[in-house]
Amino acid sequence: MAGETSPATEVDERLANAEERNFRVLVTAGYFSPGWRAGGPVRSISDVLDTASAGVSTILLTRDRDLGAPAAYPGLSGTWARRGRTDVFYLGVRHPAHWRMLWRSLRSARFDLLYVNSVWSVFSVLPIVAARLGLLRAERILVAPRGEFGAAALGLHRLRKRVFLAGWRWMLRGPRVLWHATGPQEVADIRRVLPRARIGVVAIAAGPEPHPAPAELPVTDHTRLVFISRISPMKNLDLVLAALAHVRAPVRLDIYGPVEDPRYWQRCRELWAALPDPSVVSYRGELPPGQVGATFARYDASVLPTRGENFGNAVAESLAAYCPVICSDRTPWTPVLRDGGGQVLTELTSAALGALLNRVASAPPTQRRAARLSAGEAYRRWRLGRPRASVLDLAWQAVDEPPHRVPPQGRTS
Template structure:
């Protein structure tokens, strides 16, 4: 069949080299490199794989295309490919031949850990069900909900999610299941939804290396604001546009990111008609990951009144590029922003956000430069306090010694 994977023998050869003395992990995620439109989770999973010890052997299952794309990655669809130290299978979900080759590869192996990223994704549901039915030989399961149990996230498609959780609770509370929370707050979110959930790992990303110094920007009398992120209700772009109507001085906002929800984007654009002439808004399209920090460095502030982030990779990238962040208090970054990283929005209203934007817009060029320096310095202090964390090493330690498990509500011992 044209476009089907490499021959089964070749596929088996890639995975039958498993070293029985090593800790073998099967990772699943809906999207992964070379994709980038799914945003932060791709970067977070890449970091997890990169930090794993050399004696942890990783295999991975993901889609053969990027978020929102109808075209598979050239040369990868239906094949195993080495990405770093991980064998990755790029699955075309509508290609029966791909499923057959994948099954031939996996059925002979035994995995010490199945690490799934998301609760709702088919790339989590199907492997977990296969493990429960004995079709996939798995010792333990680690689930990373990646913010999906946050209160705001649960309100999106609320009824559908409630029905799913009712039917799927038997699997999520299987004694073999551990949970990966990125912060103690997310651990509490998980246990609010599933009180008997076993939190195995609480580990947050360390973020990128900070730039050496802020980029030089031409002095202007108007503030240069930017929004970079998926255009979806969780990111709250419509609140940014509504808030600009309350800014009495000239300001420019550039918007970058994939339109994940076309209906929501239409709603966002309706706000443009109400904006005064002193406000200029422009949609600049999508950015590849390698362009993000350089783009942040050209602006006076990143505006993100998000409804909730379990980490917030874009916030880390902005601060690392000396771009202050105007952000809601529903992320792990509040303390860093109050330490000089930007401004914290405690009330998700257009008037409250408009007041914060006005603070930036009425600052002098010298004050805006000082704010950029302070943002980078605050990020540097935060990052220097972090120790690189290997999620998979932590999970292995918990599996071998249950006493290492995180106490209820994500409290540290």
């Protein structure tokens, strides 16, 4: 959540005082708290800010409204707010007065790092151009593509992205530009697009705290499945609905999430209506972040046959709540799912997913209970086995070290 609003003069003073601090970072993101409809990146960026050491001073620039929202956050538009140790400016992109206020605060500031959280967003393009032209004083640039260079993501609106990259690629090159990848797959994705890219940071989000072991669910004559995610082609809800036509065991599916793509949602609704028994599916609307974990805990399994994730916050939330995940093999979670966290779908077809769902739905209640406990324990093992990594502290090291000594994930000193 955003904290108390701050007068611009207080922010200016902190920016001036930050000149004496160790590492000064300007972070930009299209969407941020108190918004949540943009999904995982909002949580991941919060984690980046929360894990930074005391030697890192952060400013964040974001929109004044949530994804798809017509109205701005009450009391935040065109203001600075203090969140933890970060000053956040909520910009109304169509308000010239907001741009003037932001410029007055940033024009004399100097940053060691500009950290942008997208390749395509205007909240990345404009700051990178400003830094390249010297209008924004940032020594280095760190780009987190947030899965946007994955093959499936690039395949959506392919022509538009190819045209954009043809003119934009040169801005993303050079020794000043570093890249933040979440793992080996995203490193490969970045270098497939930009072969000479310098990977400055390889670090993945920490994931939520594990929930306590759950109580037994009420016994039913059907398996309870849930889909919690943005409703967009990347999340592949249409495949789930098509797969249900192949399931013979009794099952019910609840869908939660904001409709990001209305045309895609219409296709999903058509598949839903064509099911032998459409009543087994329900759309429950949007789900605020504070209710996600408790909602996962009420189901036997979650389903996310995603086309690709650089992290997969929905998978982490589900496992943390002891809800096994039926997921594609296009996320970093495949080893955890094979360690007891759920089921891995290796073929993105309705028949393959239907067979997997049928197997899960055919399990007796005792086996479903055991699968829930196994999922939670697999998540706990994953979380205990990985070091706590601060993205901005790792970037600090990468900036200070020669290119061939980029620190690996988890190294913090």
